[in-house]
Amino acid sequence: MRRLAKLGALVGVTMLLATPAQAQLNGAHTLGDFGVLAGTQPQPGFYTTLFYYRYPTDTIRDADGDKIGPQPDAPGSVTINSYAPLVYYVSKAKVLGANYGAFAVLPWVNGSLEAPAFDLSETLR
Numbered sequence: 001m002r003r004l005a006k007l008g009a010l011v012g013v014t015m016l017l018a019t020p021a022q023a024q025l026n027g028a029h030t031l032g033d034f035g036v037l038a039g040t041q042p043q044p045g046f047y048t049t050l051f052y053y054r055y056p057t058d059t060i061r062d063a064d065g066d067k068i069g070p071q072p073d074a075p076g077s078v079t080i081n082s083y084a085p086l087v088y089y090v091s092k093a094k095v096l097g098a099n100y101g102a103f104a105v106l107p108w109v110n111g112s113l114e115a116p117a118f119d120l121s122e123t124l125r
Helices: 003-015
Strands: 045-057 076-097 098-105 106-116
Touching: none
Parallel strands: none
Antiparallel strands: 045 076, 076 098, 076 106
């Protein structure tokens, strides 16, 4: 019972000390648990999958959380859509205790930018 009370107190203090996290996409890595840098790998075998990723945003913020842009109060947005068929192969061979594997991907990416602050009237393709 005493151990449970200590655990409850620890959880309570941790929740009281928690602060909101603030972040934005910085870099070219896919968000979530996916890909070579995610540290995940399927069991040995051959796999195929279709990956879809959509990233829409209407604000870009600096490290202090302030909106940045040519006119921070002007509307605008960026949307990225990506489709990527993937082929995985994981062998039963071990290298330093891990299965050796590889994957290939052929991505199709479409991005759109809406920035009325720039006063552009053309569509670029």
